[in-house]
Amino acid sequence: MISDDLLAILACPACKVKVELVKDTWLVCTNDECRRKYPIRDGIPIMLIEEGDKYVDVAVEDLGTP
8 A cells, every 4th residue: 555645756757747546556647648557566666667658558447456
């Protein structure tokens, strides 16, 4: 689980816009043009641009367990 304090300072590494927590296992960029989604594995956000690129075309509602 990501703490509220950590979530408040996290930003998408690609576009520097705030991310939001989805399904307790994903950080989703709030920039509609970026659309990157970053998985959280074992409580650790994987905030690599290459990782976010993998899920650009996946709808938020279709995100499963990373």
